[in-house]
Amino acid sequence: MIRVIDHTVLHEEQKKLLAEKGGDYQKEFLDAALDNDKFCELIKGWGFIEGETPKVPETTWSDNELLNPTYQTEEIIAETWADLKFREAARPGTWFSIHVEMIERGKIEKSSHFAGSTNGTKESGHDRIQKALKSKANSPKEVDDRVRDVLRRMGGVTLRGARTTYENCPTARTWWCHQYAKEAQRLFSDSTQDVENLSNTLKKASGFWAVLITSMTSSLTVIGEPGIRSSLIQFRNSLEDGGVNSELDSDQIKNLIRRVGRRAVVQALGALEPQQVLQIIRDEIAPQIPPKKKKQLNK
Numbered sequence: 001m002i003r004v005i006d007h008t009v010l011h012e013e014q015k016k017l018l019a020e021k022g023g024d025y026q027k028e029f030l031d032a033a034l035d036n037d038k039f040c041e042l043i044k045g046w047g048f049i050e051g052e053t054p055k056v057p058e059t060t061w062s063d064n065e066l067l068n069p070t071y072q073t074e075e076i077i078a079e080t081w082a083d084l085k086f087r088e089a090a091r092p093g094t095w096f097s098i099h100v101e102m103i104e105r106g107k108i109e110k111s112s113h114f115a116g117s118t119n120g121t122k123e124s125g126h127d128r129i130q131k132a133l134k135s136k137a138n139s140p141k142e143v144d145d146r147v148r149d150v151l152r153r154m155g156g157v158t159l160r161g162a163r164t165t166y167e168n169c170p171t172a173r174t175w176w177c178h179q180y181a182k183e184a185q186r187l188f189s190d191s192t193q194d195v196e197n198l199s200n201t202l203k204k205a206s207g208f209w210a211v212l213i214t215s216m217t218s219s220l221t222v223i224g225e226p227g228i229r230s231s232l233i234q235f236r237n238s239l240e241d242g243g244v245n246s247e248l249d250s251d252q253i254k255n256l257i258r259r260v261g262r263r264a265v266v267q268a269l270g271a272l273e274p275q276q277v278l279q280i281i282r283d284e285i286a287p288q289i290p291p292k293k294k295k296q297l298n299k
Contacts, residue, residue, distance in 0.1 A: 002084075003051040005043075005093035011158040013046045014151060018159065022140025026147045030115075030129050033150055039111040040100050043154075054098040055080050056107045063113040063125060067153065069174045071196050077171060078178040086179075092165050095155035095172045114153040115146050125149075162217040167210060177202040177209070184230035184237075187274045193237055201237040207250025208236050211257055220261040225270035231277035232260065235286070252289050259285050 017025055032038040057080050065073050081089070081098070088094050102108045115125035128149075132142040151157045155172065156164030165172045181198035202209050212232065216224040223229060239248065248256070260281060263269060269277050 001051045002054050002088065002094065002097065003048050004088070004091060004097050005046055006049050007091055007093055007158065009047050010093050010096065010155075014158050017147060017151075018144070018157075021144040022142075026143050027133060029150070030133055030143065030146055033111050033115060034126060034129055036103050036111050040104050043096060043100050048097060049093075054094075054101045055083075056098075056102045056105050060107050060109060061102070061113075062109065063116045066108060066113050067116050067118050067170055069170060071199070074174045074178050074199065077174050078182075081175060084175070089172060089175055089179075090162070090165060092155035092158055092169070095165065095169050099154050099171070114150040116149075163213050166213040166217070173203075173209075180229065180233060183226055184233040187227060187230045188234055188278075193234070198233055198237055202233065205236050205239075206248070207253050211250060211253045215257050215261065220257065222261055222264045222270065223257060225264070227272065227274040227277055228260065228264055228269050231274050231281055232257065234274075234278050235281045238282075248289075249292055252292065255289050256281075256286060259288060 032042045057076050103111050112125035112129055115128050117123040129146055132146045152168035156168050166176055177199045181195045184198050185195050
């Protein structure tokens with residue numbers, strides 16, 4: 001086991017930090033994020049469970065590599081933390097520990113990178129933090145937003161529940177996408193799709209990743225069975241080549257996964273070969289999904 005922050009401790013520290021929007025503790029946290037040493041000292045003050053020192057990549061990551069990993073960075077992430085167990089990778093405290101180690105060893109240039117913009121403005125984390133702390137309006141919401149940005153990207157906001165690490169932490173999300181893509185390729189050994197294509201489907205298909213993760217970590221845990229999960233990934237990937245359902249939106253994906261979950265309970269889909277599950281999804285379940293509603297033009 002690698003060194004991690006205990007989940008209960010991390011949860012309590014985050015509750016304190018998020019208790020008052022724009023409060024002194026939040027400002028202290030953002031001020032620390034402008035200085036690598038101060039920031040790592042603050043996070044380490046939350047306490048680690050002793051374990052092996054986390055591995056770090058050989059290369060130094062820019063802010064863009066941290067927040068928007070390319071497939072080349074994805075391969076580095078997968079290789080560096082290939083030994084992580086699924087239960088370790090699902091914990092926010094694991095990724096907080098990993099990122100602290102990367103900052104301390106110079107593999108993440110600035111701790112402020114975690115507050116960087118991902119909406120296309122290319123505004124640096126340093127500038128966004130400074131803006132939040134020094135704006136004349138001194139907006140509590142802006143301060144709170146930047147704090148949440150940092151927490152999400154470091155490992156996750158524990159108040160958001162089990163899905164936070166999968167959805168909000170770019171490093172962890174990329175690690176999970178690669179693992180599930182490899183799993184889908186392995187279970188469909190006759191597939192012509194490679195890991196990169198499958199991973200791209202998970203990351204880029206509209207709404208698919210969020211719906212898949214929410215289902216797996218809530219009432220539809222049956223979706224997390226490898227054969228079912230991999231069949232859904234292969235099905236969604238096949239739509240990227242075009243076809244009547246190639247533009248499935250998030251509501252249609254939710255509908256599809258709910259139907260697969262109900263069918264799995266009745267028919268025990270997890271006991272079937274993945275190829276059989278895929279055929280059932282493609283031939284029997286997907287055709288039941290209503291088409292997207294057309295937007296009505298205002299007259």
